[in-house]
Amino acid sequence: MTQNIYDTDTFFEGYSQLPRSQRGLAGAPEWPAIRALLPDIRGQQVVDLGCGYGWFSHWAVEHGAASVLGLDISEKMLARATSINADSRIDYQRCDLERLALPSGRFTLAYSSLALHYIRDLGGLLRSVREALQPGGRLVFSIEHPIYMASLHPDWVNDDQGGRSWPVDHYQVEGQRTTDWLSAGVIKQHRTLGTLVNLLIDSGFRLDRLIEWGPSAQDLATHPALADEIHRPMMLIVAASRDSVQPIT
């Protein structure tokens, strides 16, 4: 089972203070880049993998999606989603994404925001998602960038000229990374970018877009702290389609 850090008090408390928790999609600087990769949302049947507070699920139905199944492992998250982002067209359900079981061909769009780097068996998850998509169905997700996640000591290195760099080490050593973020001992799964892309292809997806998100000039003007993200790729945004070719089994 995936670590359910979101239900520990310290983590949930810290998480609830983040701009993206308080302001929803408007508090997530990568949202415009994700939105640009989404198909026309009207009429879509959506599964939201790791829906959190339900900001995206709610945005989707507000903009014309036919239905959303919002899945999350955290009871606290789902309680918050039900409280602030409820809608008759949204069904919030508790689910460990490591054990995803969805009806075949039920969805036209699978969406996930910053959840898949917690998943150990990502290949299994992707095969389930492909099976749950109709032909031509789309998968759009964000995930922590492997370069952001690889190092055993992930912290900026300052040089003596006032510059800084992000350290990369153990990149080729895939597997668990434990970091302190909001609370101690958050467990993530490091995979190289190559592995991620090849898992997608082998699971029966066709890669349509790969964005290594970085701040725009406007982002920097509004949020000067984002200047760090000029130096390293922090987040990956991927758009893929259910391929007509059968996956490798």
Added chain:
Amino acid sequence: MTQNIYDTDTFFEGYSQLPRSQRGLAGAPEWPAIRALLPDIRGQQVVDLGCGYGWFSHWAVEHGAASVLGLDISEKMLARATSINADSRIDYQRCDLERLALPSGRFTLAYSSLALHYIRDLGGLLRSVREALQPGGRLVFSIEHPIYMASLHPDWVNDDQGGRSWPVDHYQVEGQRTTDWLSAGVIKQHRTLGTLVNLLIDSGFRLDRLIEWGPSAQDLATHPALADEIHRPMMLIVAASRDSVQPIT
């Protein structure tokens, strides 16, 4: 025009000492990974983009390729290729890859080893290559990894516990990088990995495989110096196919 550093004496002299110059494909640790991505070479009509000493061109015809057009900007390289890797089925020609002009639908396989990071207009090159490939034709290439190339001070950072990390900075700032390798002032073109993948897709290719090359246990046993390459992705190996979908123009 691309910088023709290979024809400067210091560079050519240094280059001729590299294992991959002296021993050919057997001196390139990434060769087994590239070879695994190649289609059956028998009968292929090949263009070798940046053929250097012609080691691959010669390997291809020796293993049954119908013909190879070997292209390079460097006169010294081509002279060496003609001297040590000549074959009646290989045509070596001088060519600046920035101005590639190839007959339409002439080839079934385009190959390139560690040359494309010198190209400024990579989109233009990729569109030319797609046009020169038959339907279903393949493109297999290696390129310096953007993470290897991004930093303005690309050198290992040692910590006080005997560990080391590779610095990443200015990753999102695409464009020219000048480094000293074999001679001073070698000019390369930094693009993010996302940009590279999206250029491929927009040029009418379908991505089949993305390998961030790292040493195997056997590589490490034979060449202990390769241990550094556990820590950073140094090289990217890509396999793609001419897509049936028209490119974006």
